Amino acid sequence: MTTKWVYTLDELDEAEASVDGDWDRVRGLLGGKGANLGEMNRLGVPVPPGFTITTEACNAYLAGGGELPTGLWEQALAALRTMEEKTGKRFGDPTNPLLVSCRSGAKFSMPGMMDTVLDIGLNDEVTEGMIKLTGNEHFGFDSYRRLIQMFGTVVLGVRDEPFEDVLASHRERRGVRSDADLTGDDLRSIVGAFKDIVRRHARIEFPSDAEEQLRMATLAVFDSWNGKRARDYRDAAHIPHDLGTGVNVITMVYGNLGEGSATGVAMSRNATTGENALEGDYLTNAQGEDVVAGTRATKPLQQLKTEMREIYIQFEGIARRLERHYRDMQDMEFTVERGKLWILQTRTGKRTAQAAVRIAVELADEGLISRKEAVLRVEPEQIEFFLHPQFSTESKAGHTVIARGLNVSPGAATGVVAFDPDLAERWAKESKREVLLVRPETKPDDVHGMLAAEGILTSSGGRTSHAALVARQFGKPAVVGASALCIDLVARLMTVNDTEVHEGEWISIDGTTGEVFIGKLDTVVPDMDDEWLERLMGWADEFRRLGVRANADNPADAELARKYGAEGIGLCRTEHMFFEPERLPTVQRMITTQVLAERREAVDALLPFQREDFAGLFRAMDGLPVIIRLLDPPLHEFLPGFEELTRELTDLQIRVTNARTLEEVEEITTKLSETQAMLDKVAALRESNPMLGLRGVRLGILIPELTRMQVRAIFEAACEVTREGVTAVPEIMIPLTSHVNELRRQREVLEVEARKVMAERGIEVKYQFGTMVEVPRAALTADQIAEYAEFLSFGTNDLTQMTFAMSRDDAESGFLMRYLADGILPANPFATLDEDGVGKLMRLAVSEARKTRPDIETGVCGEHGGDPASIAICDALDLDYVSCSPYRVPIARLSAAQSALRRSQGT
């Protein structure tokens, strides 16, 4: 039996039967476009008659070294005869010609990557015949010149320029801007010139035989599967190279046959707002490409209602039917040829985030999809659009991108450049200016400037750099690692190529895309109080298993997180509280003194501040758990930098030698000795590898007064708010444990303090002690750790860093980018959890810990807690919750729901 290589649009059932009704395989066999055309035809939608040559034929042709497989052409000609019967026209017959298009169409859409030839079937005689039939010379010669041009470039490999040059010189001669304004005579002579181009460049006569044209066009479409464009696209889109393309041969219909003809594109719902109303553009007496090329002002689809009422009503009905059938918003192309409507294509329509949410919810309301499907239809990242201002499209189009960096914290920000945090704060607070903080990188004592700024731009640093973390934490748009920027902090100048930006000049950054613009762009604020989003999130919450908490260090963030649906605080980094300007000197005194009494005094002075911090968190989270992590970072982070102090000292030494008066000498000498004293202290605390040095639980063991004070503050605050009627649920977290003994020791000391406070106040508070799992050894010995921990929280930032032995700050601004570009690592492990390595440690830790304490609470609080792919891994690991920045809470809720749904579907 010979293979069936060709299916007419009426033979979709047969194609289905040949692959056991599996629709995915139908698309594989006929390509997406062919399968959709067949399906529209079966639904009774008016589709011009045609046929599809299968992807198998393409593969057989390519494997056969350019020979058409046996029987293919005979089958194609037979299908052509069927088209002739259906249309009542004949291919190549000047008195009543059938013209066809020949288009590629693979299983997955590869827009513009392969070839198309239109108007096949025209030659000198047929063109004259068409002109007679239509009485339209312009139309006849315009179609003919289009065929020769497309055939010349696509099939014969002639460059487009010689054709375009001919058109341009005719336009010039005639004094018109558009080809549509050329006369029939012009086009007749253009046809002659085009045939000459083919003769000269391809060294053959343009074939006048219609079947030969079709055969050559078919081979060209097959060959275009292996064109460079197509291969590169498939590599990028991860589409296999062995699928092959289908070839669709479809009857041409024309929207440019006078005022009773038209062509247009339409969406079945509004793609910007999601409103359930047809929207689109059309033109009367025009070809499809005139609508998309933007050369003529199009008319809104609603106008068709008055211009061609019957057609509009028919189209509206078809759009509804297609939407019901495909159960999604459709993007359609249509042509009206002398009062008859034809649908040329339908596919799932692209849409904005707002539209995606509204359409998903309304489709569920209309019963077209289930609520579960609605939840799966929206990309979690799309939710970001509801939370951050965006630049308007028009404004973006009018400004130049001067640099690109990592899009680490979404949203649009615009402001005047400030190169230091103090100035940023002053300008923002005192002068009420909008400011963008621009730095090579940021560090903890820049936070006030970062908070005051509208957004943050750095020239170095990666996704988990300080700037990125803080920006996300506070919902500030940020672009980091924009390495094209040359920032000169002394000259107060930023240079990119030849462009200079001085302090105080306007720039704009798009944290969603990583773009940096010169000037002030306009922003639009999307509405988070979107009724459809609220409903979608409600459904998501019903379907998810995984809890979602927030990383929040102050009451304002906690309140925001709760508003976004957080079910508690998964991480409060207490060190952020120590950087407040009124506290920092006390913190520094506590760190640098060797005198125990002085240290106690400093610690006691910090206690009321901490108590207020925690009370605020408990109030905001009334009834929900609040995990407070005891002090974690190396202490030198709270002190001025060693290099900075050394520079200052040298400077003072120079100044003292140049001093003129005794007072001046005295003043500088005092400063000198203070600076020297600070430098000595900083030098004493200096470590060659601070991230692996005195930090985390080690601090608490060496300076127990500090962590004891923090625990006292937590319990005093808990007792205080309990009296107010608030339910405080503190969970005290000990950072960076690597050995169970560290945890045991700290917990013993701290729990005594906790009980003491509760006894003093006569109030019992429900609490837990637990630890972070940030060190591989802690994960490996989680069974022992669980003896003393009621909860484990995976600090996946450090755990990734320590598992890979990669400093996240250095890696992301250096070799890691190369690793990703070369494919050594499939993804940035600091952004998406490394399932095979870090994930394996986590799995082991959870199962070991549960052996000791079956009900141990587990969660993740590293950056991964807000990343959809990592959230799916955490769900599969059966953790209790993920914790992320307040602004990612809605994204995490949706991701958790999608993960649960996919797991239940086994996908």
Ligand code: PEP
């Ligand atoms: C972590 O290591 O994942 C973590 C949350 O702690 P930090 O980012 O503060 O080091």
Ligand code: MG
């Ligand atoms: Mg950590």
